[in-house]
Amino acid sequence: MTKVSVRDFAIFQTKLLLDGLKDGAVFATSFVAFGLDLVFRRHGNRRLFYKLMKISERLDLWLNLHRATERADSDADGLFGVSEAGSDTLLGQIEQMVRSGDEPPSRETSTAMLPHRESSSPRSI
Numbered sequence: 001m002t003k004v005s006v007r008d009f010a011i012f013q014t015k016l017l018l019d020g021l022k023d024g025a026v027f028a029t030s031f032v033a034f035g036l037d038l039v040f041r042r043h044g045n046r047r048l049f050y051k052l053m054k055i056s057e058r059l060d061l062w063l064n065l066h067r068a069t070e071r072a073d074s075d076a077d078g079l080f081g082v083s084e085a086g087s088d089t090l091l092g093q094i095e096q097m098v099r100s101g102d103e104p105p106s107r108e109t110s111t112a113m114l115p116h117r118e119s120s121s122p123r124s125i
Contacts, residue, residue: 004078011079011094015065026056062088
């Protein structure tokens, strides 16, 4: 097994664990939210219930459980190769922490090797 495969496996297991915890919490909390909405009858609105559903949806988008797997098997960098470092997903945030920046090392190296251009504007002394 390669380092990338082990890393991607650990990331996927973490995402599965978080998704399961989220689902369990939302399952239990939805009963409470729906019950409170029924008891306090805010003009027939189930405000707490729908707020909980929106929070759950935002967490799903953040976890982005399967999205990056579409092309990861064909990329040498696995999940990190098809994700965007620093994005507002869990994977993007993990990649930024691991790489200590927004760009993978290979991109930084190639950018650093470009000739440095001096500014054409005169400097004030």
